[in-house]
Amino acid sequence: MSLEEPRPPTESDVGVTAEGDLDYDELADLLGDHVVDREQHVNAEGFVIRPDEVEAVLSTLRDEAGFDHCSCVTAQEYQDRYESIYHLKKYDDPTQELSVVVPTPRDNPVSQSGAGVFDTAEWHEREAYDLVGVEYEDHPDLRRILLPETWQGHPLSLDYNQDQPQIVPLREHANPMEKRTKVPDDPDTMFVNIGPHHPATHGVLHVKTTLDGEQIADIDPDIGYLHRCEEQMCQQGTYRHQIMPYPDRWDYISAGLLNEWAYARAAEDLADIDVPEYAQVIRTMSAEFSRIAAHLLAVATFALDIYGDFTAIFMYGIRDREVIQNILEDLTGQRLMFNYFRLGGVAWDLPEPREEFFEQIRDFLDEWPERLEEYHNLLTSNELFQLRVVDTGVLPPEEAKSYGATGPVARGSGIDYDLRRDDPYGYYDELEWDVITDDGCDNFSRAVVRLKEMEQSARIIEQCVDLLEDWPEDEREIQSNVPRTLRPDPDKEIYRAVEGAKGELGIYIRSDGTDKPARFKIRSPCFCNLQTLPVMAEGEYVPDMIAALGSLDIVLGEVDR
Amino acid sequence: MLGVLKSMATTMKHALDGNTFTVEYPEEEPEVSPRFRGVHKFSQERCIWCRQCEKVCPNDTIQIVTDDQRNGEQYNLHIGQCIYCRLCEEVCPVDAIILTQNFEFVADTKDEFAYNMEELKNVPWYKDIDPLESREPDRGAWIGEGEGEVDYQ
Numbered sequence: 001m002s003l004e005e006p007r008p009p010t011e012s013d014v015g016v017t018a019e020g021d022l023d024y025d026e027l028a029d030l031l032g033d034h035v036v037d038r039e040q041h042v043n044a045e046g047f048v049i050r051p052d053e054v055e056a057v058l059s060t061l062r063d064e065a066g067f068d069h070c071s072c073v074t075a076q077e078y079q080d081r082y083e084s085i086y087h088l089k090k091y092d093d094p095t096q097e098l099s100v101v102v103p104t105p106r107d108n109p110v111s112q113s114g115a116g117v118f119d120t121a122e123w124h125e126r127e128a129y130d131l132v133g134v135e136y137e138d139h140p141d142l143r144r145i146l147l148p149e150t151w152q153g154h155p156l157s158l159d160y161n162q163d164q165p166q167i168v169p170l171r172e173h174a175n176p177m178e179k180r181t182k183v184p185d186d187p188d189t190m191f192v193n194i195g196p197h198h199p200a201t202h203g204v205l206h207v208k209t210t211l212d213g214e215q216i217a218d219i220d221p222d223i224g225y226l227h228r229c230e231e232q233m234c235q236q237g238t239y240r241h242q243i244m245p246y247p248d249r250w251d252y253i254s255a256g257l258l259n260e261w262a263y264a265r266a267a268e269d270l271a272d273i274d275v276p277e278y279a280q281v282i283r284t285m286s287a288e289f290s291r292i293a294a295h296l297l298a299v300a301t302f303a304l305d306i307y308g309d310f311t312a313i314f315m316y317g318i319r320d321r322e323v324i325q326n327i328l329e330d331l332t333g334q335r336l337m338f339n340y341f342r343l344g345g346v347a348w349d350l351p352e353p354r355e356e357f358f359e360q361i362r363d364f365l366d367e368w369p370e371r372l373e374e375y376h377n378l379l380t381s382n383e384l385f386q387l388r389v390v391d392t393g394v395l396p397p398e399e400a401k402s403y404g405a406t407g408p409v410a411r412g413s414g415i416d417y418d419l420r421r422d423d424p425y426g427y428y429d430e431l432e433w434d435v436i437t438d439d440g441c442d443n444f445s446r447a448v449v450r451l452k453e454m455e456q457s458a459r460i461i462e463q464c465v466d467l468l469e470d471w472p473e474d475e476r477e478i479q480s481n482v483p484r485t486l487r488p489d490p491d492k493e494i495y496r497a498v499e500g501a502k503g504e505l506g507i508y509i510r511s512d513g514t515d516k517p518a519r520f521k522i523r524s525p526c527f528c529n530l531q532t533l534p535v536m537a538e539g540e541y542v543p544d545m546i547a548a549l550g551s552l553d554i555v556l557g558e559v560d561r
Numbered sequence: 562m563l564g565v566l567k568s569m570a571t572t573m574k575h576a577l578d579g580n581t582f583t584v585e586y587p588e589e590e591p592e593v594s595p596r597f598r599g600v601h602k603f604s605q606e607r608c609i610w611c612r613q614c615e616k617v618c619p620n621d622t623i624q625i626v627t628d629d630q631r632n633g634e635q636y637n638l639h640i641g642q643c644i645y646c647r648l649c650e651e652v653c654p655v656d657a658i659i660l661t662q663n664f665e666f667v668a669d670t671k672d673e674f675a676y677n678m679e680e681l682k683n684v685p686w687y688k689d690i691d692p693l694e695s696r697e698p699d700r701g702a703w704i705g706e707g708e709g710e711v712d713y714q
Binding site: 241242244249312316319326329330331332333339347348351377378382383384385386 | 562564565567568570571572575582594595596597598617619644645646647648651652696
């Protein structure tokens with residue numbers, strides 16, 4: 001295997017055994033009296049702490065135990081309390097996980113903010129405040145993030161009345177431009193709204209920009225225009241069938257299968273479902289097709305942002321994506337909203353006649369190196385492109401880690417983090433492929449990482465096709481035996497992530513003994529990656545900010561969910 | 562400078578090679594995969610009114626009305642609300658509801674997309690592909706079934 005061995009534990013990491021596992025007792029000793037109680041979650045242990053000690057605990061865990069990745073913050077309401085869970089991981093070894101559980105009383109849901117330790121917690125806590133209603137003390141900017149400022153109530157709290165009309169009084173619309181255009185104390189700056197209806201924002205993203213001359217003095221992404229209550233919809237669907245169609249709609253840029261895998265992985269681990277090996281190979285192959293298609297669109301639209309040329313590179317990207325979509329259509333029956341994975345396997349075996357299907361894939365793979373070469377000719381080796389993107393939108397690795405950036409954004413900043421290798425699932429650990437990183441930290445390296453990753457994905461697909469071609473006919477089991485109604489044991493909690501097209505796509509599920517999840521939280525990679533935009537863009541020109549936004553490759557459907 | 566020239570050569574190559582990838586729809590009909598999921602077709606001869614499709618539907622697109630003897634009276638499906646996940650077909654024990662490959666449908670208002678049983682029965686096959694035959698070859702196909710006089714109950 002060409003995969004790198006995980007880094008041996010260093011002395012700085014408290015609570016790691018010689019085998020590289022976590023020693024929770026030692027971690028609990030490290031935190032001492034901060035730990036009030038300990039919980040068992042399926043993926044990790046949860047340390048229950050007091051709501052006024054969040055910052056102390058998180059900074060101890062980060063600085064002394066090496067938990068440098070705050071993957072997600074989940075908030076939820078129980079009958080007797082509110083609860084925020086900080087899902088901590090390590091960039092070096094994401095299998096070492098720890099949940100920090102912060103309960104707060106129902107009548108006074110105030111908890112200390114973790115945003116002082118992990119920058120990424122800022123948006124996560126804003127979302128928790130917005131949807132669930134937990135308030136975070138010392139938060140730098142605690143206001144609603146997904147819902148409008150005028151919204152009444154917190155939709156995921158238990159006593160929220162869904163039928164209550166949301167009335168916005170006229171005074172809220174008195175003069176919307178008055179406050180916005182004025183920048184206090186600085187007569188030389190100018191306020192510009194970029195988006196929400198602009199093709200360069202890749203969807204309905206609104207960027208509030210303050211310009212100083214031509215440079216960006218301050219930038220604030222305003223999201224929530226595409227909020228579709230995806231978490232709530234999943235909480236209202238049954239595990240077995242009804243949730244699976246929706247992951248396709250989070251990141252709708254043909255990355256559907258990767259998203260489905262995130263749900264499938266979390267739910268399968270929650271309910272102890274095995275997946276036949278044959279199905280895992282099919283999943284791996286089809287998911288990599290999804291990744292190529294998603295990266296192709298990312299690169300194509302990035303080129304569109306840079307060159308402003310609709311007819312050449314963008315259309316070449318769309319054309320190559322079309323080939324992949326045809327293959328996926330033959331396999332899954334749909335071009336974007338696949339709904340192909342099932343808990344315990346996949347919906348269908350490969351289409352008959354198999355030889356024809358394999359030939360179709362082989363044709364694509366044969367053509368692929370040449371096509372990639374063309375993209376390199378058009379983009380990376382082109383001086384015009386280099387002039388535009390090299391050394392713009394710089395994201396230093398420390399900032400990227402603090403903001404919880406993952407996927408090509410993190411790997412473009414030299415962070416060697418890929419869940420397919422570091423937290424293996426599916427068939428990835430049996431195959432030969434490399435994790436691509438680039439130390440450039442700029443817009444250019446993020447584009448290069450995507451282009452090279454497509455090459456690796458093609459390698460994975462080729463190996464999968466080899467395996468599938470020789471798979472014995474009587475062992476082609478596509479689904480394990482899963483009961484028609486799944487009722488995982490009550491109060492099981494799990495947080496599981498997969499490597500989606502944009503980065504770490506995590507799902508938190510809490511079961512309550514019924515056939516529907518009690519809490520379903522989506523950790524969207526785009527949401528976290530988008531937070532890094534101010535780091536990249538402040539001090540740059542507006543066109544470079546557009547380039548940085550393009551290189552982040554956000555999909556607003558996944559940012560807003 | 563060399564990179565720019567190489568880049569221009571690439572676009573020039575594509576401009577001159579004369580290959581087109583697109584088809585002139587609607588003059589030329591696109592190839593649709595046998596597994597493709599389009600508008601539903603319903604078979605009253607097959608349906609046993611077990612209501613599993615109604616139960617599994619993720620966004621309540623299907624409404625079934627039965628009388629107190631559990632005989633079916635109505636089968637309504639809003640094809641404009643449907644997300645085409647094919648779960649109804651998947652859970653149907655008798656293949657009474659099937660997603661054809663038909664993707665071309667228009668209406669003036671969204672209410673016209675609320676199909677009742679008769680409209681669902683009259684959904685045409687796309688290019689005479691029987692979806693069941695291509696998706697589950699070991700089950701009986703039902704293209705052409707039910708044409709002519711049938712005694713329903």
